[in-house]
Amino acid sequence: MSTGAAGQVPPSGRTQVAVLGGGLLGMTLALRLAERGFSVTLLDAAPAPGGLAGAQTIGGYSWDSFYHVLLLSDRNTRALIDELGLGSLVRWGRTRTGFFSDGAMHSMSNTVEFLRFPPLSLIDKLRLGGTIFLASRLRDARRLERELATDWLRRWSGPRVLERIWLPLLRSKLGENWRIASAAFIWAIIARMYAARRSGLKEEMFGYIEGGYSQVLAALTQRLQAAGVSLFHGVPASAIHDRGHGVELTMADGGTLAFDRLVATVPTPAFAALCPQLDAAERERLGAVVYQGVVCSTLLTRRALSPYYVTNITDPGIALTGVIEMTALVDRAHFGGHSLVYLPRYLAQDDPAWSRSDADFERDAIESLRRMHPHFEAADIVDFKVARARHVLAIPTLDYTDRAMPPLATSMPHVTLLNSAQIAQGTLNVNETLGVIEQRLPALLQRLQAAS
Numbered sequence: 001m002s003t004g005a006a007g008q009v010p011p012s013g014r015t016q017v018a019v020l021g022g023g024l025l026g027m028t029l030a031l032r033l034a035e036r037g038f039s040v041t042l043l044d045a046a047p048a049p050g051g052l053a054g055a056q057t058i059g060g061y062s063w064d065s066f067y068h069v070l071l072l073s074d075r076n077t078r079a080l081i082d083e084l085g086l087g088s089l090v091r092w093g094r095t096r097t098g099f100f101s102d103g104a105m106h107s108m109s110n111t112v113e114f115l116r117f118p119p120l121s122l123i124d125k126l127r128l129g130g131t132i133f134l135a136s137r138l139r140d141a142r143r144l145e146r147e148l149a150t151d152w153l154r155r156w157s158g159p160r161v162l163e164r165i166w167l168p169l170l171r172s173k174l175g176e177n178w179r180i181a182s183a184a185f186i187w188a189i190i191a192r193m194y195a196a197r198r199s200g201l202k203e204e205m206f207g208y209i210e211g212g213y214s215q216v217l218a219a220l221t222q223r224l225q226a227a228g229v230s231l232f233h234g235v236p237a238s239a240i241h242d243r244g245h246g247v248e249l250t251m252a253d254g255g256t257l258a259f260d261r262l263v264a265t266v267p268t269p270a271f272a273a274l275c276p277q278l279d280a281a282e283r284e285r286l287g288a289v290v291y292q293g294v295v296c297s298t299l300l301t302r303r304a305l306s307p308y309y310v311t312n313i314t315d316p317g318i319a320l321t322g323v324i325e326m327t328a329l330v331d332r333a334h335f336g337g338h339s340l341v342y343l344p345r346y347l348a349q350d351d352p353a354w355s356r357s358d359a360d361f362e363r364d365a366i367e368s369l370r371r372m373h374p375h376f377e378a379a380d381i382v383d384f385k386v387a388r389a390r391h392v393l394a395i396p397t398l399d400y401t402d403r404a405m406p407p408l409a410t411s412m413p414h415v416t417l418l419n420s421a422q423i424a425q426g427t428l429n430v431n432e433t434l435g436v437i438e439q440r441l442p443a444l445l446q447r448l449q450a451a452s
């Protein structure tokens with residue numbers, strides 16, 4: 001991509017908007033803006049589209065770098081899939097959940113199994129069930145932002161359930177950041193878990209798209225091209241300046257581009273680093289958003305590990321925080337009869353594990369899986385990949401909405417921020433990410449149209 005001199009606004013008469021960041025949020029937003037008559041350019045640092053929803057090739061098969069499932073209640077995601085004409089590619093299936101606890105695997109996939117779950121006493125189970133029920137009934141989670149997740153859970157579930165169930169689960173989702181998460185986080189997790197469980201025996205139901213999320217990305221790319229959006233990948237930006245009459249975007253190759261307006265959909269720390277003109281108060285607020293990262297190993301294996309889509313690990317002797325067996329949901333025929341397994345490890349920004357090599361993660365994976373599944377052998381592995389993402393989820397910390405959530409508007413009149421850190425009292429998923437667009441589009445359009 002060649003970049004030109006700053007200040008040259010293309011002479012089309014339509015407002016020229018740059019959308020910086022080509023994940024699902026940036027791509028969908030670019031489409032919505034093009035549909036409303038803006039001249040849109042989408043720019044992304046990565047060589048391929050989709051950000052966290054992008055694909056990798058493993059053992060010759062293409063599937064998501066990070067595992068994704070749909071819920072029946074994912075209204076925004078399903079509407080987008082239908083809009084793109086991909087509704088017929090969605091498959092739904094019942095899945096099971098395992099718990100690896102005290103050196104043994106337990107199924108906890110429905111109410112009966114929950115009642116039989118040996119690591120907890122009957123009183124513990126009643127308190128755990130009561131906590132989940134209470135959270136599922138709470139409609140206003142805003143007040144839960146005032147209390148730490150661990151304090152709230154200790155109060156409702158008791159210290160033993162906190163130790164044995166909630167803390168391992170919090171660690172598996174948040175790494176060391178479990179210490180700073182508010183009770184709103186646990187509420188959002190329970191609400192999503194609950195939504196995945198159908199009535200009756202409360203069995204879990206998930207969906208996926210045949211071919212993975214790359215099908216959505218390909219269809220969105222086509223739609224964007226048809227709507228006249230200019231798409232550029234592999235073009236990292238290094239600075240954003242508001243020049244009074246418009247925006248100057250400096251690219252890592254030193255070139256500059258000029259636009260009337262810019263909407264950034266990049267993670268909050270990346271945005272703060274790109275904008276030297278932000279004032280001290282804005283910088284402080286943006287700096288208050290604490291991000292969680294993930295290192296996610298993917299294995300293609302000759303044999304299935306288990307019947308569980310998710311295995312939660314509450315056994316401190318295992319170096320993994322969870323196992324996601326995608327082929328417990330997706331037909332193994334998609335992978336030549338092999339099993340596709342993800343091993344996510346969620347990390348705080350300062351975790352020393354960021355510097356570990358792919359080989360280190362592979363060693364951990366083999367050792368842990370052999371302890372969990374005695375039939376598993378290293379020779380079963382057909383291919384092994386490691387994907388890393390530093391800025392995945394903005395942790396819902398205490399008073400997150402009032403204290404830390406980044407506002408749409410910035411002190412740079414032509415520059416706006418729209419990203420997943422603006423999800424209120426939720427957890428990160430595509431549905432909530434698309435919800436950010438739905439909720440904020442009217443305010444964004446006003447800002448884009450405002451004369452300056």
Ligand SMILES: Cc1cc2nc3c(=O)[nH]c(=O)nc-3n(C[C@H](O)[C@H](O)[C@H](O)COP(=O)(O)OP(=O)(O)OC[C@H]3O[C@@H](n4cnc5c(N)ncnc54)[C@H](O)[C@@H]3O)c2cc1C
Pocket residue numbers: 020021022023024025026043044045046050051052053066067068069070235236237238265266267270274294296344389391392419420428429430431433
């Ligand atoms: C392990 C994991 C599991 C998940 N599981 C599910 C699931 O089961 N179901 C579900 O619905 N969701 C799931 N998600 C969440 C889902 O992937 C996200 O909600 C969604 O992809 C977020 O999209 P985004 O556009 O907001 O962010 P991103 O995808 O992070 O996009 C941001 C983009 O900004 C670009 N960028 C950053 N800096 C610059 C720069 N300087 N210049 C140019 N571009 C830049 C990046 O390259 C990136 O493409 C999961 C995510 C992870 C990581």
